[in-house]
Amino acid sequence: MEKTLETKFTYTEKQDTRSGFGDGLLEAGRKNPNVVGLCADLIGSLKMGAFQKEFPERFFQVGIAEANMMGLAAGMSINGKIPFTGTFANFSTGRVYDQIRQSIAYSEKNVKICASHAGLTLGEDGATHQILEDLGMMRMLPNMTVINPCDYNQTKAATMAIAEYEGPVYLRFGRPKWPIFTPTDQKFEIGKAWKMIEGTDVTIFATGHLVWEAVVAEAKLREEGISAEVINIHTIKPLDTEAILESVAKTGACVTAEEHQYNGGLGDSVAQTLARNNPSPQEFIGVDDSFGESGTPTDLLEKYGLNADNIVKAAKKAIARK
Amino acid sequence: MEKLSTEQLKKTASQVRRDILRMVHEVQSGHPGASLGCTEFFVALYFNQMNHKSDFSMEGKGEDLFFLSNGHISPVWYSVLARSGYFNTEELKTFRKIDSRLQGHPATEEGLPGIRIASGSLGQGLSVAIGAAQAKKIDGDEGVVYALMGDGEQQEGQIWEAAMYAPHHKVDNLIATIDFNGQQIDGPTDAVMNLQDLKAKWEAFGWEVIDTLKGNDMESVVAGLEYAKTLLGKGKPVLNLLHTEMGYGVDFMVGTHKWHGIAPSDEQLENALGQLEETLGDY
Numbered sequence: 001m002e003k004t005l006e007t008k009f010t011y012t013e014k015q016d017t018r019s020g021f022g023d024g025l026l027e028a029g030r031k032n033p034n035v036v037g038l039c040a041d042l043i044g045s046l047k048m049g050a051f052q053k054e055f056p057e058r059f060f061q062v063g064i065a066e067a068n069m070m071g072l073a074a075g076m077s078i079n080g081k082i083p084f085t086g087t088f089a090n091f092s093t094g095r096v097y098d099q100i101r102q103s104i105a106y107s108e109k110n111v112k113i114c115a116s117h118a119g120l121t122l123g124e125d126g127a128t129h130q131i132l133e134d135l136g137m138m139r140m141l142p143n144m145t146v147i148n149p150c151d152y153n154q155t156k157a158a159t160m161a162i163a164e165y166e167g168p169v170y171l172r173f174g175r176p177k178w179p180i181f182t183p184t185d186q187k188f189e190i191g192k193a194w195k196m197i198e199g200t201d202v203t204i205f206a207t208g209h210l211v212w213e214a215v216v217a218e219a220k221l222r223e224e225g226i227s228a229e230v231i232n233i234h235t236i237k238p239l240d241t242e243a244i245l246e247s248v249a250k251t252g253a254c255v256t257a258e259e260h261q262y263n264g265g266l267g268d269s270v271a272q273t274l275a276r277n278n279p280s281p282q283e284f285i286g287v288d289d290s291f292g293e294s295g296t297p298t299d300l301l302e303k304y305g306l307n308a309d310n311i312v313k314a315a316k317k318a319i320a321r322k
Numbered sequence: 323m324e325k326l327s328t329e330q331l332k333k334t335a336s337q338v339r340r341d342i343l344r345m346v347h348e349v350q351s352g353h354p355g356a357s358l359g360c361t362e363f364f365v366a367l368y369f370n371q372m373n374h375k376s377d378f379s380m381e382g383k384g385e386d387l388f389f390l391s392n393g394h395i396s397p398v399w400y401s402v403l404a405r406s407g408y409f410n411t412e413e414l415k416t417f418r419k420i421d422s423r424l425q426g427h428p429a430t431e432e433g434l435p436g437i438r439i440a441s442g443s444l445g446q447g448l449s450v451a452i453g454a455a456q457a458k459k460i461d462g463d464e465g466v467v468y469a470l471m472g473d474g475e476q477q478e479g480q481i482w483e484a485a486m487y488a489p490h491h492k493v494d495n496l497i498a499t500i501d502f503n504g505q506q507i508d509g510p511t512d513a514v515m516n517l518q519d520l521k522a523k524w525e526a527f528g529w530e531v532i533d534t535l536k537g538n539d540m541e542s543v544v545a546g547l548e549y550a551k552t553l554l555g556k557g558k559p560v561l562n563l564l565h566t567e568m569g570y571g572v573d574f575m576v577g578t579h580k581w582h583g584i585a586p587s588d589e590q591l592e593n594a595l596g597q598l599e600e601t602l603g604d605y
Binding site: 057060062063067069070071073076078079080083098099102103106108109 | 380382389430431441442450455483484
């Protein structure tokens, strides 16, 4: 009989990260009357309905007009409102890059760009509705904070935390139901990496949905006598370079894992940090210069090599390169 | 801020035109054409119409707010802000130079008082103004929000997203103005990309539209803005079609797109300043 894999974190329930956003927004709205919501005809998809129902005077249906939404949000922030914009990640970034660049990032406006259905796991809708470039685009913008939480609880905590943070933020989450394995009442510290599992042979830096895959990979590696450290990089920018350098100084090799292109995302961010300070073997789990396609989330993660088994292979390769 | 009389407004407009020409000449860079064309509008707004404080706060609670969407006409705005007391007129000397708060296109990053958002990439300012107007409504703040766009800028799609949104949400504390000079970089708007009947278009989107036919006549500009205010609070946003002439006030610059983005030579500056004799004192 096959032995059950013993992961250091467990889950009893799955929930989508976008619901964490919806529930976090409702609580942020209850705590702070300046929180306002804007949505481009995707209230159900973004889980903004509860906020809309409780605070109709602070919620604005924009229609299918994302560029206008970014400008409206910037304008509302000027007299102290804290706007949360909601649409799919592709339409939250690439479609409105110039609006975000000029009216939000360059103008240092306190707008929270909240982006659902990011990465490959949107699944069947295919490449037009997925996005694998958003972290890179948002990370390149001066003044922008970029956050990619890993499960329902962390997304909820992140949503509440960014309401209290002054400045433009990109918050990225997804559609599929995903394991909930982080605590309910966690404190979310922007820019502070979370060391989830201690290890000595290799570090796995993971973000978003791939943090769970990293937790599973750690258990698989442990069964083979390899000690992996797992670090949850929920904030891509500002990057916790101290935590990254400290871990790699100990383990001597790393894997970065993200539901994004290699280019521009977590992998690039960590590589830059290491190249400048402590060049070390690094393997990349991410999509290799390709658009996505239609399929179930699980099938897509497998096809594009973004799961625990591939993290295990990459970890061994990184260790061999020491 | 104290309201200036028409005579004082005219004198101020002449001084603002002198500032525009000297700023652009000094750095041999910038956009004098539409700046000169919009001078009456800016002077009327800041010295007669808007309720605003030169003691600048970003939030502007209780004040009227102005947003410039066609950011390239920054010289006229900078001059009017300085002459309103937002910052020292001496600082106009730094326009477009290294380490200046007076960026080529308006920016908040350098922290110039009076500027609330960056502009330059066209089509974004109306959306921002609508957002600011809605925020005022949430707060029960009775301040009016003003915005200025270019006519060439009407070719940007985002303008029409915003045009559709504001009437739907009954944003009736907003006066948007289009600088209707009929010129853009590559030539007359009719030749580059015909705007057709702008008035009919904005009315069809649900706006209350007024024409200010003499956009370079101070009495007419003031009267237009006064009238626009009487239309507020009735469930519709207001659009002011301001008919101006690009380069107005300088005979060799007027009515052509050729002075959209070039600076006068030493002799041309002297000639132009000779045509604008009324002065409050150059910086």
